[in-house]
Amino acid sequence: MGGKIKTWKKRWFVFDHNRRTLTYYADKHETKMKGVIYFQAIEEVYYDHLKNAHKSPNPSLTFSVKTHNRVYYMVAPSAEAMRIWMDVIVTGAEGHMHFMV
Numbered sequence: 001m002g003g004k005i006k007t008w009k010k011r012w013f014v015f016d017h018n019r020r021t022l023t024y025y026a027d028k029h030e031t032k033m034k035g036v037i038y039f040q041a042i043e044e045v046y047y048d049h050l051k052n053a054h055k056s057p058n059p060s061l062t063f064s065v066k067t068h069n070r071v072y073y074m075v076a077p078s079a080e081a082m083r084i085w086m087d088v089i090v091t092g093a094e095g096h097m098h099f100m101v
Helices: 077-099
Strands: 010-016 023-026 035-038 042-047 062-068 071-075
Touching: 010 077, 035 062, 042 077, 062 077
Parallel strands: none
Antiparallel strands: 010 023, 023 035, 042 062, 062 071
16 A cells, blocks of 8 residues: 555565565566665564455455554465565564664
């Protein structure tokens, strides 16, 4: 879901463990990024079944990535993809925290 205009749009996400970022693009062929989430900014990753999922095109596949500045609402293409993405994002964020300690 967009940050300023609250509409749902497809985005292509790239997890970069070396740069410790989650970068997103309009689609997989786009070279200009739409935004970036830095691992150090991630506070929480959670399944959002109450607060905003009802606004989602697929509430059962909606999850959130909370950063210092924003909450990113995301919808995965499947339950398996949602579990994988949530696990990968949490692992990356925690890995960064452990790296910083």
